[in-house]
Amino acid sequence: MDREFIETLLLTLKLAGITSVFLLIISIPMAAWLAFGKSKIRALAETLITMPMVLPPSVLGYYLLVAYSPSHFPGSWLKQLFDIQLAFTFPGLVVGSVLFSLPFMISPVQAGFRNLPGSLREASSTLGKSKFVTLFRVLLPNIKPSLVTAIVLSFAHTIGEFGVVLMIGGNIPGITRVASIAIYDEVQALNFQQADRYAFILFMVTFVLLLVIFAFNRKNSSWKPF
DSSP states (O other): OOHHHHHHHHHHHHHHHHHHHHHHHHHHHHHHHHHHOOOTTHHHHHHHHHHHHHSOHHHHHHHHHHHHSTTSTTHHHHHHHHOOOOTTSHHHHHHHHHHHHHHHHHHHHHHHHHHSOHHHHHHHHHTTOOHHHIIIIIIGGGGHHHHHHHHHHHHHHHHTOOHHHHHHHOOOTTTTOOHHHHHHHHHHTTOHHHHHHHHHHHHHHHHHHHHHHHHHHHTTTTOOOO
């Protein structure tokens, strides 16, 4: 395999891995709030979080590109205070990927929380445990299938991103050229053999990830998918 091919695949896995870690950190408290909170703005929050599932990726990518621009906030603020530019950079891809894949992490975790019996939280509260301890020592261990599903779906979804990545990252080898962009680029160049190599690897990675979900959840048959 040539160097550029391997570099592109590694960059793709790196983006998916970093994105999944950030999503997990963000999504656990957010999913708990959506599942158990009583705020009147929950419906609005759920709508905004779910929108990337149905919104054309190019639309989200366009607005992110505008936001990244030094001519608009927050791009101008980041440039002036920290000399950070997100457009056509790897950090910019991470931010876009987190926003685009957010519902794929939050939805399974939120569903897992909602399926838990209320007695778990009540018992923990009766024993004097804080909300933080209840969340991480009582609730999370009981939604492992939901967590596995969320992580795998987010990782797989990030690997397959195209529209958002193309809009905010372009096609810069070693920086923003991930596998999905490489497939499009190779097809445009009529290099179908190389495109087939990328496509086959992404196909197999996705297949294995989904197989992991179904195999893991089959062992936890009491869990019901969202």
